[in-house]
Amino acid sequence: MVILDNSIIFTGLPSIQTTFGFSPTGLTWVQDAYTLVFGGLLLLGARAGDLVGRRRMFTLSLVLFSLASLLVGAAPTDWWLVTARALQGIGAAILAPSSLALLTASFPAGAARNRAVAAYSAVAGIGASLGLVVGGVLADWVSWRAGFYLNVPIGIAMLVAARRYIAETETRRGRFDLVGAVCATVGVGALVFGIIEAAEAGWTAPTTGAAFLLGILLLAALGANEARAEQPIMPLRLFTDRHRNGAYLVRMLYLGAMIGFFFFTAQLLQGAWGFTPFQAGLAFLPMSGVNFVVALLVTRLVARFGSTPVLATGVALTLVGMAWLSRVGADGSYLTAVALPMVLIGIGQGLAFAPMTTAGLAGAEQRDAGAASGVVNTAHQLGSALGLGILTAVGTVAGPSGASATDALVERVSAALTGGSVMLAAALVLVGVLIARPSRPNPPASVADAEPEARSAAARDAVTVPAR
Known part of the structure; x- marks a missing residue:
């Protein structure tokens, strides 16, 4: 459900913009409202x-996500749509970790759990590719709203199945770090708003x-809260x-x-090249298919060449592809x-993705896994949210005044993808x-657990980026 919705939204963006009259910067909030929260x-x-209990939160999040999907599909105004997203x-923030936690709790550590997590990742990868095509078909032949209505019967079926097949997990005593979560969400949201507002009103606007x-x-305030919180959601020792x-x-x-690649390329294909939503969904298949195959082989490549060389190669190839794509024109x-x-x-x-996840977990103590x-x-x-805000601002500033709508769109897309190339170049330098x-001598024992944990985190990655 989560990956399908995330994929569907990209092929439906031009139709959504036409329906509600979003400006190029305003359209960003259709995606960022979701990813920020x-x-x-x-x-x-x-x-x-x-x-509280993982099954209990899983079922609650299914209700919330399905209801929100219904509200997105029925949205009569732009503010309604953004609020529903x-x-x-909120539903996805509970649904994604609860589903994977239930999966790992249902299978013993070892081969059985590894197969379950691999199946979870495979479903997410297939859902990403399928979502772009299904979203295109529905937006083209029915409406962009239909993709969100699909979640309602799926959610109902999953609620019935969850009550029948999933056992409740043990609960623990503890506290919610609500202050930390609110500071993180609203703080980054304010920065994104400031970046987007600067593109329209100027950097000196109040x-x-x-x-x-x-x-x-x-x-x-987030940093100060996490330093003194009894049970912080983001321990500073990490x-x-x-x-x-x-x-x-x-x-x-x-x-x-x-995220900029998907957001702007989908608009380019439909707005400048005249692709239908269905054709735009199919246009992403070369990337989706190759991505899925390579993701299945990456564990062997890491075992042979090492995690960091594979990560550097992946970022470098993405950079070359993004820089090449940024040169696209209206008649290419x-x-x-x-x-x-x-x-x-x-x-x-x-x-x-896999070595990037492993690097983010390496060296963490078992209590912080x-x-x-x-x-x-x-x-x-x-x-994703911050990057899309920055690239939207870059594209807005680059759009030539007085140009035709098609030329202005091509310039915005080219500038945004160039900005994405700069981000990737910076990422490569940081790698x-x-x-x-060199690895630190005498690593803690918990480092040995990084790879299984990485597989779990990599599976969760799949719910956020299409064509994982």
């Missing part, structure tokens, strides 16, 4: 499953300055290791670039201007500076 509340959602983000000030104050800090930063930059050839760059991007994604995995996924979501260094 998802990322900001993800750690709190995982904690809720531990304290934020509500979906609203821009106020948004940046609020964001900085809330993120500072940020004392250079490897992990590098992995968090690389992930944010990488996901910021990739699909094969050479889009499909071949997408193949490189797909290979790069398949190579990069869950929190470290949560921070990895929070960086994933919030990096070399912060991650690619």
